[in-house]
Amino acid sequence: MAFRSVFDAVALRNEFENAGISSQFIPIIWKHVRQKPTSELDEIPSLPAAAYPILRSKFKVMTSSLTSAAKSKDGLTTKLLIRLQNGNLVEAVIMRYDPTLGKYDGKRRPGCQRSTLCISSQVGCKMACKFCATGTMGFKNNLSPGEIVEQLVHASRFADIRNVVFMGMGEPLNNFIAVVEAIQIMMGSPFQLSPKRITVSTVGIIHAINKFHDTLPNVNLAVSLHAPDQDIRCQIMPSARAFPLGRLMEALHAYQEKSQRKIFIEYIMLDGINDLEQHAHQLGKLLQTLEVVVNLIPFNPIGTSSSFRTSSEHNVKVFQKVLRGTYNIRTTIRQQMGEDISGACGQLVVNLSEQRSTGSVRLLADIEDLHI
Structure with a gap:
């Protein structure tokens, strides 16, 4: 019998x-597990006697296990490979930001080093975006709320997580109920994450955006x-056929x-x-009536079979100049992190399944800008 995670609220x-x-x-159970994820349920103090047999028979402290933690050479990125109870693998990536290493609007970033966790919501993905490593896996299963939260518990052993972004494996809004429950847990005790420091990314699931x-x-x-x-969009994102751009823009305006x-x-x-x-x-014309931040993402090919090529630095800068100068749209060129540890979501799992060594696909990670 499969046990449930204690974070399946x-x-x-x-x-x-x-x-x-x-x-x-x-919350007492969650606080104990967050602090001691390798402990046993019987070790959780101060619970009613009737709680322990329920916990022992139906729940686990952690249903997932940490298979590996690969740290980049610069020490700023750690990629976690996590094995689920059903044997499937998912990834979560910790990105550390040091205010001394970059500038924000011409000024040093305030505060000390802080960490963002890029989290997965599914094993594989149905969207099949042609430039995405996860898209090559196909869809296997949704994660439960507990399996999503457990990624944060695993990551908390390595860093003090301040921001969470659902930009890892899977389409979060295709697992809407579980993602919502997981976020509600993260915002409560003991995690206490601010909702303003949580970001959910989607390819444009219109009916879910309407209730977001x-x-x-x-x-x-x-x-x-x-x-x-x-x-x-249809050429590079097959799922776009189900979510026409006109209707998507109407949903974003609403x-x-x-x-x-x-x-x-996000724009690769x-x-x-x-x-x-x-x-x-x-x-620019499409977005000029919305208040947006555009993140231009330098593409790096997935393996050797990709039919896409990386834009030249000149084209990226001209693109940014047009959006900023002509349309007054705040536009960033996304920083790359985790290049030496197969940072892009899905890349490590794909590499393992295909018996390849870690490649050069990079994590798309100027995410800290979303939360300042």
Whole structure:
């Protein structure tokens, strides 16, 4: 019988309520597990006697295990490979930011080193984006809320996590209920993450975007747009056929009118496909009535079979100049981290499954800008 994670909040709460045990004891369990993830359930103190047999028979302290933790040479990135109870693997990546290493709007970043966790929501992905390592895996299964939260528990052993971004393996809004439950746990005791420091990225699942603000107020929304028109989107993102660009933009306008929050636009730069000056003008016109931050992502090929090429530095800078200068859209060129440890989401799992050594695909990670 498969056990549930103690971080599967709804399941644990239902079991406690059926046994007449107050749900106020659940944060006590979570705090203990966060501090001692290798402990046994019987070691959790101060619970009613009736709680222990329920925990022993139906739940585990941690249903997942840490298989490996690869640290980049610069010490700023750690990639965690996590094995689930069903044997599948997922990845989470810790990115550390040092204010002495970069500038923000011309000024040193304030504060001391802080860490962002890039988290997975599915094993594989249904979206099959042609430039994404995870997209080559196909879809295997959704993660439970507990399996999502356990990634944060594993990561907390290596760094004090301040920000969480759902930009790892999977399409978060295709696992909406579990992602919402996991985020609600992260915002409560003992994690106490601010919703403004949590970002959920999507390729544009319109029906989920329509309920995003009401369900997750103050949580950041990022959209993997990657093209300024429907034809190019369909060429590189097959799922775009189900979510036409016109309807997606209507959903984003409605979301922003309701939430009054910036939207973060992810845009991967592909040589000769979506990186020309004319594409920058198309994108500027598409986005100019929204309050957005555009992150231009330098592409790095996945293995040797990719048909895409990396945009030239010149094209990327011209693209940024058009968006900033002509359309007054804040635009960043995303920093790369974890190059030496196969940082891009899905790359480590793909490498293992294909018996390849770690490649040069890089983690797309200027994510700290989303939270300042």
